[in-house]
Amino acid sequence: MPAAIHTAGLTRTFRAQNRTVEAVRGIDLTVEQGEILGFLGPNGAGKTTTLRMLTTLLAPTSGTATVAGHDLIADPRGVRKRIGYVAQTGGVDPAVSVREELTTQARLYRLTKAQAARRTEELAHDLDLAGLLERPCRALSGGQRRRLDIAMALTHEPSVLFLDEPTTGLDPGSRADLWQLVRRLREQRGMTVFLTTHYLDEADALADRLVVVDEGRVAAQGTSAQLKKEYGGSVRASLQDAFIALTGREARRETERAPVAV
Amino acid sequence: MSHLLADTGIIAGRYVRQTLASRLGVLFGLLQPLLFLVFFGPLLRDIDLGGAGDSWQTLVPGLLVQLGLFSSAFAGFTLLIEKQHGVVERMRVTPVSRLALLLGRLVRDVLQLFAQSLLLVLVGVAFGLRTPVAGVAVGFVLVGVLAASLASLSYALAMRVGSPQEFAPVINSLNLPAVLLSGILLPMALAPDWLDTVSHFVPFRYVVDAVRGAFMGHYGDGTLALGALVALALAAFSLGLGTRVFKKAGA
Numbered sequence: 001m002p003a004a005i006h007t008a009g010l011t012r013t014f015r016a017q018n019r020t021v022e023a024v025r026g027i028d029l030t031v032e033q034g035e036i037l038g039f040l041g042p043n044g045a046g047k048t049t050t051l052r053m054l055t056t057l058l059a060p061t062s063g064t065a066t067v068a069g070h071d072l073i074a075d076p077r078g079v080r081k082r083i084g085y086v087a088q089t090g091g092v093d094p095a096v097s098v099r100e101e102l103t104t105q106a107r108l109y110r111l112t113k114a115q116a117a118r119r120t121e122e123l124a125h126d127l128d129l130a131g132l133l134e135r136p137c138r139a140l141s142g143g144q145r146r147r148l149d150i151a152m153a154l155t156h157e158p159s160v161l162f163l164d165e166p167t168t169g170l171d172p173g174s175r176a177d178l179w180q181l182v183r184r185l186r187e188q189r190g191m192t193v194f195l196t197t198h199y200l201d202e203a204d205a206l207a208d209r210l211v212v213v214d215e216g217r218v219a220a221q222g223t224s225a226q227l228k229k230e231y232g233g234s235v236r237a238s239l240q241d242a243f244i245a246l247t248g249r250e251a252r253r254e255t256e257r258a259p260v261a262v
Numbered sequence: 263m264s265h266l267l268a269d270t271g272i273i274a275g276r277y278v279r280q281t282l283a284s285r286l287g288v289l290f291g292l293l294q295p296l297l298f299l300v301f302f303g304p305l306l307r308d309i310d311l312g313g314a315g316d317s318w319q320t321l322v323p324g325l326l327v328q329l330g331l332f333s334s335a336f337a338g339f340t341l342l343i344e345k346q347h348g349v350v351e352r353m354r355v356t357p358v359s360r361l362a363l364l365l366g367r368l369v370r371d372v373l374q375l376f377a378q379s380l381l382l383v384l385v386g387v388a389f390g391l392r393t394p395v396a397g398v399a400v401g402f403v404l405v406g407v408l409a410a411s412l413a414s415l416s417y418a419l420a421m422r423v424g425s426p427q428e429f430a431p432v433i434n435s436l437n438l439p440a441v442l443l444s445g446i447l448l449p450m451a452l453a454p455d456w457l458d459t460v461s462h463f464v465p466f467r468y469v470v471d472a473v474r475g476a477f478m479g480h481y482g483d484g485t486l487a488l489g490a491l492v493a494l495a496l497a498a499f500s501l502g503l504g505t506r507v508f509k510k511a512g513a
Contacts, residue, residue, distance in 0.1 A: 055355050080357045091352025107272045108356040
């Protein structure tokens with residue numbers, strides 16, 4: 001079975017005011033099909049830039065990648081047909097109704113009008129949005145909004161789902177619901193999930209495997225237990241201990257945050 | 263390419279539905295030219311404006327161009343707001359044609375402008391405007407092409423800048439001189455030589471003159487042809503630039 005995501009030497013530099021910022025200096029990673037991968041790293045480590053490259057939003061400066069069976073550089077359209085992406089900000093217009101967003105999204109994936117209407121009902125049912133279809137998106141709660149964002153990304157039944165900090169700002173109950181949803185997507189549809197998070201308990205509880213990036217490179221990867229043992233000193237160490245041992249200097253990070261979230 | 267038309271239709275549909283849902287916004291854009299028509303237009307009635315035709319045939323075409331200039335120059339604002347909500351990126355991750363994301367918006371903008379223009383002309387008729395229907399139709403097409411060009415530039419700028427704070431000053435500093443120098447309120451026939459010369463470097467001037475000619479029923483004296491040529495050249499340049507910006511990833 002080919003990997004869901006495979007990258008080799010992926011880099012991205014930005015030019016800003018006569019200087020070059022190397023946001024991503026070389027990412028090599030492999031994500032197996034059906035895996036839930038936690039992508040961790042301090043602010044400015046290159047997480048979002050990597051995610052934006054893997055989802056075709058940003059062209060890599062160098063390197064190669066295959067995502068969902070398609071070459072990222074040669075065939076971005078092929079990639080787009082097979083992936084779903086939920087950005088940190090979501091991606092719905094607050095003034096537009098939930099039904100309008102879901103139906104138009106389905107049309108953008110080239111479903112016919114009838115198919116799009118049917119798909120909207122299915123998704124609303126699956127993600128517990130059925131009673132909310134006529135409401136404007138701004139009227140949804142944080143948890144409902146997140147479910148809608150994910151429903152939008154599931155329109156075309158992608159094989160790889162990218163989630164950028166999906167539970168930031170959610171209350172504990174909504175977070176637990178979202179974890180359940182991610183596990184269900186993997187179990188029922190064999191979906192590969194690539195998620196970034198700042199919550200180490202989330203990474204610990206949800207991800208099969210973790211990739212830690214720092215300064216634009218992969219600093220470590222493995223299961224949560226492996227990272228705790230290798231970098232935290234023992235399997236009983238917290239993931240936070242391992243994380244700080246790996247990336248260190250959290251105080252410095254805050255003052256030296258690179259301007260990479262372009 | 264095969265999907266471009268269908269995708270443009272889908273995107274246009276989304277924005278037309280949004281526009282119809284907020285009819286107040288359509289009227290709001292019309293407010294300024296309507297105020298000029300009602301409170302400024304009557305002042306011109308007995309003044310010699312230096313050209314053929316009466317004062318309404320001079321003012322209403324100018325106001326149409328002004329409407330097109332303002333509404334399309336600020337079109338990018340809506341894109342900026344959508345960018346902040348992540349709507350643009352969310353759409354760019356789907357297989358939708360990149361160019362359709364621009365063209366669909368332009369279709370909405372031009373349709374909205376036609377609806378506003380029609381209202382403006384009808385109010386003008388109530389005040390005393392008399393003009394051939396064919397001339398009005400030709401004028402609408404010219405203003406539509408001009409507006410699509412400017413909206414395309416506005417969207418391209420909005421795609422490149424990060425915030426409304428970067429966007430608004432650029433638009434404001436270009437728009438007012440453009441309005442003043444293209445003879446929108448009063449024809450440049452009244453201008454001293456130096457001002458008339460300067461205004462010849464502003465492309466909108468030729469479009470204003472052409473729409474005025476069309477409203478008077480003069481189709482063959484070269485003014486209309488020149489205005490149409492300028493509008494088309496502007497459209498080719500603007501749509502080319504807009505297409506490049508929208509097709510490039512990471513914008």
